Amino acid sequence: MIAVEGVVKRFGAQAVLNGVSLTVAPGEVVTILGSSGSGKSTLIRCINGLERLDGGRITVDGLDVANPRQLAQARRLSATVFQLFNLYPHMTVLRNVTLAPEVVLKRPGAEVEAEARALLASVGLADRADAYPAQLSGGQRQRVGICRALAMNPRYLLLDEVTSALDPEMTAEVLAILGRLVSAGTTMVFVTHEVEFARRISTRIVFLDHGRLIVDLPTDQFFADAGGMAHPRIKQFLSKMTPVGGQS
Amino acid sequence: MRNTGFTAHDGIVLAQGLGVSLALFLATFAIGLALGALAAVVRHFRPPVLGVALDTGLELLRNSPVLVQLFLVFFGIPALIHQPLTPLVAAGLTLSANTAAFVYFIVVAGLDAVGREQVEAARAFGLSRAQLVRHILAPQAAAFAMGPLVGLAVNQLQVTSLVSVIGVVDLTKAGDILNLRTLRPFAVWTMVGVLYFAVAKGLTLLGHRWERRLRAHAAPSGL
Numbered sequence: 001m002i003a004v005e006g007v008v009k010r011f012g013a014q015a016v017l018n019g020v021s022l023t024v025a026p027g028e029v030v031t032i033l034g035s036s037g038s039g040k041s042t043l044i045r046c047i048n049g050l051e052r053l054d055g056g057r058i059t060v061d062g063l064d065v066a067n068p069r070q071l072a073q074a075r076r077l078s079a080t081v082f083q084l085f086n087l088y089p090h091m092t093v094l095r096n097v098t099l100a101p102e103v104v105l106k107r108p109g110a111e112v113e114a115e116a117r118a119l120l121a122s123v124g125l126a127d128r129a130d131a132y133p134a135q136l137s138g139g140q141r142q143r144v145g146i147c148r149a150l151a152m153n154p155r156y157l158l159l160d161e162v163t164s165a166l167d168p169e170m171t172a173e174v175l176a177i178l179g180r181l182v183s184a185g186t187t188m189v190f191v192t193h194e195v196e197f198a199r200r201i202s203t204r205i206v207f208l209d210h211g212r213l214i215v216d217l218p219t220d221q222f223f224a225d226a227g228g229m230a231h232p233r234i235k236q237f238l239s240k241m242t243p244v245g246g247q248s
Numbered sequence: 249m250r251n252t253g254f255t256a257h258d259g260i261v262l263a264q265g266l267g268v269s270l271a272l273f274l275a276t277f278a279i280g281l282a283l284g285a286l287a288a289v290v291r292h293f294r295p296p297v298l299g300v301a302l303d304t305g306l307e308l309l310r311n312s313p314v315l316v317q318l319f320l321v322f323f324g325i326p327a328l329i330h331q332p333l334t335p336l337v338a339a340g341l342t343l344s345a346n347t348a349a350f351v352y353f354i355v356v357a358g359l360d361a362v363g364r365e366q367v368e369a370a371r372a373f374g375l376s377r378a379q380l381v382r383h384i385l386a387p388q389a390a391a392f393a394m395g396p397l398v399g400l401a402v403n404q405l406q407v408t409s410l411v412s413v414i415g416v417v418d419l420t421k422a423g424d425i426l427n428l429r430t431l432r433p434f435a436v437w438t439m440v441g442v443l444y445f446a447v448a449k450g451l452t453l454l455g456h457r458w459e460r461r462l463r464a465h466a467a468p469s470g471l
Contacts, residue, residue: 048372075374086369090388090465099383100373132465152373 001025001061002047002078002156002189008055009042009211016042018211019056024189026155029182031190031198031219034208035237040191041083043208044160047189048080060156076105078156079149083164085141087133093120093144094129097151105152112151119147123177139170146177157181157188164193195241199223207234252430265422266443272418273405276340280347280404281397287348288355289381302352309349315410318342322414339411343404350400358393359385391462398455402448409444419443 002024009017017039024030032040045051047058049071058065060074087096097116101107120129123143133141142162149157159178163171175197182188182201192198198205198219205222207214214231221227228234287306291299309317322338333341362385370384412421423440427433 050368050372072374072376075372080369080372082365082369084365086365088366088370088384089363090391100370100375103379103383104374134465148373 001059003059004043004047004056005058006056007043007046007053007058009039009046009051010054015054015211017046020208020211020213021056022206022213022216024156024187026187027185028203029186029188029190029201030204030206031192031202032206032208033192033195033198033237037210038208039211040208041160044080044158044189044191048078048158049075076152077154078158079152079154080158080160081142081145081149081162083161085133085138085145085165087141087144087148089133092130092132093125093136096133096144097147100148101151116147116151119150120144123147137170138166139173142166142170142174143177146174150181155187157186159188159190159192161191161193193241195238207231207237209233252432254430254435258426258430261422261426262419262439262443265417265419266447268417269405269408269419269444270447272336272339272343272411272416273408276343276408277347277401277404279340279344280349281351283344284348284351285355287352288359289385291352291356292359292385293377306349306352309346310353314342314346314407315413317346318410318414335411335415338414339408339416343408343411346407347400347404350404351397354393354396354400355389357396358389358391361392362388387462391459394455394459394462398452398459401451401455405448405451406444 004020004022007017007020008015020039020043022030032043034040042051046053047060047065049065053066060077063070063074063077065071065074088099091099094113094116097119098109098112101112101115102109117126117129120126123146125140125143125147128136128140133144136144142165145162162178163174166174171194175194178188178190178197179201190198190202202219204216205219205228206216207222207228214233215222215228217227222234223229223238229238284306287302291302318338321342322333322335325338326332366384367380370380375383408418409420412418412424415421417425419440423436427436430436
């Protein structure tokens with residue numbers, strides 16, 4: 001379980017996260033919605049230890065991410081897919097996928113490579129294994145990003161606006177893959193603007209506004225008039241979201 | 249009467265001088281490269297006091313004339329430790345330290361040029377600092393630093409000629425000896441200059457070929 005307890009994160013004087021608490025249990029798909037600057041991405045970056053907390057506590061299966069040694073363990077349990085892919089440009093697609101399983105998990109190279117090739121094939125990139133990231137389209141790069149994360153066999157998949165940098169066609173391509181992962185029972189923390197897609201795949205939806213968690217509700221309740229929609233801020237947010245992509 | 253004509257032995261004197269220059273350059277450049285790059289990697293992780301100490305110390309080395317550094321080491325250190333240094337040891341120490349200073353600033357810049365987002369990805373995937381350096385930072389920083397390093401190498405090769413002043417019989421000193429005997433400065437210094445040029449040109453060609461290979465897939469910003 002990922003447990004976020006009263007997390008505070010400041011950049012200078014500004015509190016980007018201001019006392020956020022939530023839990024993600026195995027098997028759940030928790031979507032985090034909110035406008036830009038609401039702290040969604042920062043929350044993901046706190047869970048994977050890329051930001052230092054200014055208050056509160058985050059544990060991944062009991063491992064405290066503020067403790068360097070426990071963080072190293074926690075990072076083996078979760079894997080992140082980034083908005084701007086963050087692939088390693090000097091490595092082939094295959095090496096991007098196999099690097100962490102080999103050097104962090106110390107798994108045998110041949111086994112990791114076979115798995116990586118299977119993963120790449122499952123997202124339609126079997127023939128691009130030896131290409132470099134710069135030779136791929138955005139959608140292909142993000143599919144590599146997803147394979148890189150899945151190659152770690154993570155208990156938790158952290159998705160940080162993974163389709164925000166993609167055009168609608170590429171977005172559809174990536175969401176289709178995520179949809180399959182959900183069906184396979186992958187636990188996800190999903191930061192996104194794809195409201196319609198989130199509605200279909202999420203078990204719960206969390207809404208952040210100016211660093212505060214406003215609601216944390218099961219998906220059907222979130223979209224119910226008496227649930228999330230009863231909050232003026234959420235109603236306003238949803239009314240302004242034009243569904244993009246999501247037709248997987 | 250003394251013989252002022254060129255003899256076959258002069259070729260040997262020049263070749264020996266060239267050998268000393270090359271050996272001195274290769275050894276001090278290798279040591280300087282290793283030390284400078286190591287210091288730059290340490291600096292990259294911003295240790296509080298050590299980082300400032302490295303910046304200041306190496307800046308001093310970079311921004312003072314090599315000849316002054318050479319005199320400081322050859323004359324100054326023996327006075328301090330009451331132990332003479334041989335010209336070759338003094339030359340080796342000075343050139344290694346001086347090269348390290350220039351390498352340091354080049355490699356610091358190379359490391360800074362590696363996209364921050366890839367580094368974050370590697371960290372989020374659990375790579376340790378050593379693994380991060382080895383797999384992500386070093387290969388790309390090497391590609392970015394290669395051009396300036398080739399330029400530095402050519403420069404440091406020429407700087408080795410300064411050691412002739414403290415009595416190391418390098419290519420320049422060999423030229424000097426030859427010149428004193430033959431009294432044909434134009435011919436002698438042209439020959440010496442051409443020899444330096446030939447080595448420098450070789451270095452540049454080799455370096456650029458290597459650089460092209462390293463840079464094939466490195467990108468300063470991430471993908």
